[in-house]
Amino acid sequence: MKLENMYQEIILDHYKRPHGKGLNEEFQAEVHHVNPTCGDEITLRVSGNEDGTISVSYDNQGCSISQASASIMFDQINNLNFEHGEGAVEHLVAMLQRAEDPNEDVLGDGIALVGVAQYPARVKCALLPWMAWKDAAIQAGMKKEK
Amino acid sequence: MKLENMYQEIILDHYKRPHGKGLNEEFQAEVHHVNPTCGDEITLRVSGNEDGTISVSYDNQGCSISQASASIMFDQINNLNFEHGEGAVEHLVAMLQRAEDPNEDVLGDGIALVGVAQYPARVKCALLPWMAWKDAAIQAGMKKEK
Amino acid sequence: MSTLDVAAIRADFPILKRTVRNDRRLVYLDSGATSQKPYQVLDAERDFYENHNAAVHRGAHLLAEEATDAFEHARANIASFIGANADDLVFTKNATEAINLVSYAFLNATLKSAHKKALPPGSERFILKVGDEILVTEMEHHANLVPWQELCDKTGAVLRWIGLTDEGRLDLSDETLFNERTRIVALTHQSNLLGTVNDIPAIVKSARAVDALILLDSCQSVPHMSVDVSTLGVDFLTWSGHKMLGPLGIGCLWGRADLLAAMPPFITGGSMIEVVSMAGTTFAAPPKRFEAGVPMAAQAVGLSAAVDYLRVLGMDKVAAHEHEMTKATIAGLQSIPGVRIIGPEDLVDRGSAVSFVIEGLHPHDVGQVLDESGVAVRVGQHCAKPVCTRYGIAAATRATYYIYNDLDDVEALIEGVHAAKKFFGV
Amino acid sequence: MSTLDVAAIRADFPILKRTVRNDRRLVYLDSGATSQKPYQVLDAERDFYENHNAAVHRGAHLLAEEATDAFEHARANIASFIGANADDLVFTKNATEAINLVSYAFLNATLKSAHKKALPPGSERFILKVGDEILVTEMEHHANLVPWQELCDKTGAVLRWIGLTDEGRLDLSDETLFNERTRIVALTHQSNLLGTVNDIPAIVKSARAVDALILLDSCQSVPHMSVDVSTLGVDFLTWSGHKMLGPLGIGCLWGRADLLAAMPPFITGGSMIEVVSMAGTTFAAPPKRFEAGVPMAAQAVGLSAAVDYLRVLGMDKVAAHEHEMTKATIAGLQSIPGVRIIGPEDLVDRGSAVSFVIEGLHPHDVGQVLDESGVAVRVGQHCAKPVCTRYGIAAATRATYYIYNDLDDVEALIEGVHAAKKFFGV
Numbered sequence A, B: 001m002k003l004e005n006m007y008q009e010i011i012l013d014h015y016k017r018p019h020g021k022g023l024n025e026e027f028q029a030e031v032h033h034v035n036p037t038c039g040d041e042i043t044l045r046v047s048g049n050e051d052g053t054i055s056v057s058y059d060n061q062g063c064s065i066s067q068a069s070a071s072i073m074f075d076q077i078n079n080l081n082f083e084h085g086e087g088a089v090e091h092l093v094a095m096l097q098r099a100e101d102p103n104e105d106v107l108g109d110g111i112a113l114v115g116v117a118q119y120p121a122r123v124k125c126a127l128l129p130w131m132a133w134k135d136a137a138i139q140a141g142m143k144k145e146k
Numbered sequence C, D: 001m002s003t004l005d006v007a008a009i010r011a012d013f014p015i016l017k018r019t020v021r022n023d024r025r026l027v028y029l030d031s032g033a034t035s036q037k038p039y040q041v042l043d044a045e046r047d048f049y050e051n052h053n054a055a056v057h058r059g060a061h062l063l064a065e066e067a068t069d070a071f072e073h074a075r076a077n078i079a080s081f082i083g084a085n086a087d088d089l090v091f092t093k094n095a096t097e098a099i100n101l102v103s104y105a106f107l108n109a110t111l112k113s114a115h116k117k118a119l120p121p122g123s124e125r126f127i128l129k130v131g132d133e134i135l136v137t138e139m140e141h142h143a144n145l146v147p148w149q150e151l152c153d154k155t156g157a158v159l160r161w162i163g164l165t166d167e168g169r170l171d172l173s174d175e176t177l178f179n180e181r182t183r184i185v186a187l188t189h190q191s192n193l194l195g196t197v198n199d200i201p202a203i204v205k206s207a208r209a210v211d212a213l214i215l216l217d218s219c220q221s222v223p224h225m226s227v228d229v230s231t232l233g234v235d236f237l238t239w240s241g242h243k244m245l246g247p248l249g250i251g252c253l254w255g256r257a258d259l260l261a262a263m264p265p266f267i268t269g270g271s272m273i274e275v276v277s278m279a280g281t282t283f284a285a286p287p288k289r290f291e292a293g294v295p296m297a298a299q300a301v302g303l304s305a306a307v308d309y310l311r312v313l314g315m316d317k318v319a320a321h322e323h324e325m326t327k328a329t330i331a332g333l334q335s336i337p338g339v340r341i342i343g344p345e346d347l348v349d350r351g352s353a354v355s356f357v358i359e360g361l362h363p364h365d366v367g368q369v370l371d372e373s374g375v376a377v378r379v380g381q382h383c384a385k386p387v388c389t390r391y392g393i394a395a396a397t398r399a400t401y402y403i404y405n406d407l408d409d410v411e412a413l414i415e416g417v418h419a420a421k422k423f424f425g426v
């Protein structure tokens, strides 16, 4: 069974005991992203910290992959600045859609999502929280024009 | 060549020297029928005579089959009553679409149209004037309710 | 088991010979989304292309004649399958377009009337006033819901809907839903998520009492049971070819002749016209009025072969066969702790779509484990999000059956559900 | 003769092996109506059905993944054929639907705005006021005329058109046709009756000067010449798969990304939504927003194979090959007394559709004699009645060429015309 490649122990752990789930009262931008075919949903809020980093909070429902991915995203991106956060998102996309080798420094437990790449229909589940973060951060004006 | 089956001498004669072409000034109903794929057109007028028969006149443009058929229609139907005229129309339909044996008493030169049945795309051409007559006669209220 | 020789049927479907993940045999339980195609259908379509291909209704040469003949024979054959006349059957690209065609007939009649433009005699039935009502149900597929929402948004008509009981049936207790403002009742024959088969005679009676039109979305009925418009009493029937062994890219609208004749066109262009000038255009009679452009003739020929295939099996036998599998599925699922069936659990007036959720497990994950063992089900909202909302679920796992399935497939499903629970430890 | 190996090409087209009336070889000169299909296309479509068939974008099982992959790869490949991004290519059932999709974007934006309903940002470009103008030409196929007439009938916008010169070209002398009321210019790249290839840079310049959108009907250009949207400068491109070796039942709309994003949907239903409730619905981004219902995935895969086939030949070679045949046809027809060519007789900016009439002979009769000798041409109004009216003819005979034709076919046509004259004694 290849199933264990996707559902690694570490993914199931995040799924069962998600990190950072629950919305902060205060926020600068809130987005609601959905995956209309399967019903995954996430509400995500961002607010800027004084040091230029971004704090994130979320609430969601969905499959194990999207929930674990949200938990991992929280670990990796919370309190990063936009540039670093965006780098992590890009890196996840590269790993899932272009089979690039993952970098544990950037993705943390996210490297365990590598097995998802074999199931194109699930890639969207894994990306959902990360894309929501990027959208929210841009809406909050945290992307600096160059 | 089967072509001669459709384009019998008698058809080509009607085509080159059509009978009754030209519209009467007086009429009770006028219809304009077209065959939109090929551009055949007919304008046809009917008016009732005192004896209950219907006089018909027409002007048209189109292929040899539709023009010859109009000329033959004029010969066969002009100054018939609705019932007899409709009978002739039905008989032509039966010959062209259901391969029924033609009756020269009813169709006159129209029996020479029998070869058209082999070319389904042309059946519409042959029927056009006859259908126009029927439509006009009905519009003029010449069909009696039973 | 049953009335169909499933082994013989399976031999006609090339895709069933392939294996899927882990070299498992394919257990295809997603025919509700689209069915597989037998050789007979694929061969008919290919024969059209290899021997008779031409643009239909647009030429006088031999190929054009043959193609036109094949296309119109297909129309007549498909029409006769639902007890209809060829002239009253319109080909569309799918059921979705067929439903939109009717909703846009209302829109276009309303607008043309407002702008004092020519309309066919009888079109008053399609002219809406602000406050007129469109009645749907809470169990509609998005294809039979969103077009009516859109129509209301653009005309000031009001969308109303028949709610659902906890058992997954229409709640017909509110009789005021049918009233003198109701212009059309659009509902599904069989719910693609719940499996419910609706009581059409009751709906027809209520709709007729207020002189409303009735559109029946038959996507999930025409492929699975005997449907005869000459006795159903509805005004429009819409369905897709691809769910009944036919090719992708073809759908059907049947309409009562007087209504089709009274409807303005939807998509306009070539082949649906009578006389065109730069200043204005007059339109052909139905069904051509609604078939602008070069049509999907090869697909019509394929669908006609599909109809022949089903006719030989017999639609009553098809329904009986599916009924057996439905019964076994419901019994099997009921025996598993934590499984909740969404939709009727009794077997009366119920088709073979069986949806369920498992306590503590997301359908996507259930589907993945099933897929790993070769069982293809659909997971998600099934284009029926309001049904999910009604039953308090985000999504569901759905098995749907067809003529090539049997009780072994049911067993594979039930085993897969056990495996999923085990894998995730719930 | 030329740049293409016609014998090798012909071997790929099964239908060219059949004989027609009187056991004649098939001389197919009706590709302008629909082209024939090579094995490669038929095989690709069949492979999809036999091995990967499922409803795309609707399932998580292996087949659904494979089908979705095949469908989206086809989209990307077809888009790249015209120099476009996959996301900007919408699949429709034919070109006619593609054009209607744009005309209905105007209608729906106008109505939703009037009813104060949600519209995508940027949709102002599609909201019409009474007196706004839609500009077409007198040489349009009905598919690019009637939808705009209908739009005007329903909104109070005004249809204007660019007339034609006696030579069969656009008469661009009236500059006031492009003015500040002009909202969209919809015209054909190549006339299906006249063969004229229009001067798109000139049109683009005039349209841009008044900030009008431009829709290019490319039904007769994409199959026959190299077309690249990244340099053309138009906003929308519409064409049909079946005229370029692809299956029936699929058409394409390419649109500029910002414009597609600003357009409200046309046909609504499943797969084009974001969130649905009984109270209202939000829509997906393009291209999905415009692809409601289960799409024609097998046909997309077939069309992708067609694009590959043409790419290997090279579109410049295809155009050069057709040019040779056009030249021979015009010369051949000019040498026959009583023959009048409808459309440009010079060979500059001219495609391979050659239409003509014969003094004293109706095209239907000409076509019949040609058919008897195996030559399949189209006769009639070619879905372009205003062009017939403009040139004072009731109908015309038309020959159109493609990659599987050669100079022998031209000769067969010319001989057939002589035979027709002889048969009818004119």
Ligand SMILES: Cc1ncc(COP(=O)(O)O)c(C=O)c1O
Residues within 6 Å of the ligand: C270, C292, C293, C294, D032, D033, D094, D095, D096, D097, D141, D143, D144, D188, D190, D191, D192, D217, D219, D220, D240, D251, D383
């Ligand atoms: C120039 C032109 N535009 C539009 C169309 C319509 O294409 P379809 O009928 O495939 O929608 C055609 C062909 O019929 C055409 O030649």
Ligand SMILES: Cc1ncc(COP(=O)(O)O)c(C=O)c1O
Residues within 6 Å of the ligand: C032, C033, C094, C095, C096, C097, C141, C143, C144, C188, C190, C191, C192, C217, C219, C220, C240, C251, C383, D270, D292, D293, D294
């Ligand atoms: C009940 C029902 N209605 C409508 C549809 C829409 O059919 P299609 O997507 O083929 O247009 C479907 C299937 O998707 C369905 O199951």
